[in-house]
């Protein structure tokens with residue numbers, strides 16, 4: 001598997017390096033940053049599978065940091081570091097480049113980031129490698145679908161390319177093959193954590209889609225509104241200038257006489273100075289002849305006295321109407337003598353008193369000059385906004401800007417009397433990006449981080465639950481073992497102090513009890529022996545012998561007072577310990593025992609009842625010597641046997657005196 005991963009990584013690295021050499025147009029379409037990062041990742045991954053992780057970590061870590069910095073540039077608010085600042089830095093590094101040349105498209109960058117982090121985390125499922133791979137796949141898929149949807153969807157979102165996308169997918173496949181085997185033992189936790197996280201990732205990407213579309217649509221609308229308003233403002237300003245022209249014509253009407261040459265020059269000069277776009281201000285007398293022109297230069301001096309109709313032939317009727325009907329007239333856009341496109345206004349000078357026509361004031365407006373005046377008065381982003389004033393398709397004046405043109409061109413009407421011009425505004429990409437909300441990029445990044453955290457929590461939780469279960473199981477087993485051993489221990493302890501056949505305490509138990517109760521004098525001991533027990537064994541069998549022993553032990557335990565102890569001393573011999581019992585009581589208890597056995601129904605083979613003989617010995621004072629006491633009881637028992645059995649005998653105190 002590692003070998004396959006190595007081969008695929010090698011293939012990706014070779015393709016990443018070689019394809020752009022063979023087909024440079026592929027790279028030309030790409031931002032160089034995407035290609036550089038792709039090559040770096042492919043080489044890091046190759047190194048990783050080839051040389052192991054120590055060397056590869058040294059190369060992959062800086063790559064992760066660089067990608068992190070690139071990702072941060074997408075999230076930076078405009079008032080922290082503006083797009084213009086980023087572009088300046090880019091231009092400083094490579095003249096003519098901008099920030100987009102220095103960072104891959106967002107989705108591609110995020111996929112590069114997840115693959116790099118996956119490489120750094122190696123195979124570890126508990127560090128989220130499976131999720132990182134799922135995220136990379138989803139991001140590449142989202143990028144591909146963006147490429148399919150096309151630029152109409154969210155034009156300000158840069159798309160990755162088929163070339164980088166395919167190679168990233170190849171690297172992802174290599175990573176997956178390289179690690180998938182290592183996940184078998186965590187398969188359960190992995191599945192539990194992966195599904196919810198993957199669903200959250202899909203929701204995050206879908207949310208980003210929607211947010212990006214919304215951000216671009218909103219920005220487009222605001223651009224439309226802004227530049228349409230600008231056109232309206234221009235129309236208003238142009239009308240204000242037309243009003244100024246009317247005032248000029250009215251001035252001569254108030255005087256109620258045709259202007260004189262000097263007066264005309266003085267008055268026209270003021271207007272000419274204030275409104276630089278008036279190329280000529282002329283007075284046409286009642287006869288329709290050009291009487292005065294300001295400024296007077298060799299070109300128009302020759303026109304003076306000339307019939308106006310000859311110089312402005314296409315719109316000659318306008319002057320006639322202004323003179324005869326005394327209405328305000330204007331031409332359409334025409335090429336002026338000054339070699340610029342412009343308009344001519346004919347403003348009748350009507351006497352305020354007599355009402356008769358005194359002639360016509362002619363104002364020649366140079367449209368490029370007018371546009372320039374308005375442009376310099378306006379508050380536009382002159383660096384990043386293309387503006388053009390068009391007459392139909394013919395540009396009257398254009399202000400070009402550098403940088404990548406934005407996707408939207410707003411065309412609005414600028415109304416100039418009867419003439420409608422078109423104002424075209426096209427903000428460049430930098431201006432649009434500076435105004436575009438960072439929210440989609442932030443939501444995408446935050447959503448993916450949240451997805452990662454969710455995976456870690458779910459995976460860790462399930463692993464902990466598994467460990468908890470296994471610890472619980474081991475504890476249970478341990479507890480069972482302890483219980484078993486305790487039981488065995490108590491059984492061993494019980495067996496050490498009891499006779500297995502009859503269940504009665506054994507000789508060891510008896511001897512310990514004697515020692516413990518040595519002070520509880522008078523201390524009486526009864527030594528009991530079944531008479532002719534051998535014959536039971538011989539005639540009725542060993543099992544019958546055992547049964548007799550069991551029964552006898554039972555009778556003995558029943559008839560022994562509670563403060564006493566009935567024990568099997570060995571073979572067919574039993575012993576009774578009676579603390580604080582004198583010889584009389586001891587003999588009485590011995591009799592009771594003998595009687596009990598006699599009447600128990602136990603029989604020999606010939607029907608004779610089973611009997612016992614008892615030797616009784618008492619320790620009254622002094623230090624207790626257990627062996628001597630038992631010996632005395634044994635002598636008494638011996639006597640009882642010799643005296644005919646089935647009887648109890650008290651040991652004589654003389655026979656074995658205390659010493």
Ligand SMILES: Nc1nc2c(ncn2[C@@H]2O[C@H](COP(=O)(O)OP(=O)(O)OP(=O)(O)O)[C@@H](O)[C@H]2O)c(=O)[nH]1
Pocket residue numbers: 501529530531532533534535537541542543544545546549570571572641
């Ligand atoms: N069935 C059985 N027999 C036992 C056991 N322990 C000892 N015996 C037998 O008990 C018999 C004891 O016999 P003896 O000591 O000769 O004495 P006895 O036959 O009881 O005769 P007297 O004591 O002289 O009345 C032997 O045959 C032992 O094999 C036991 O646990 N079970």
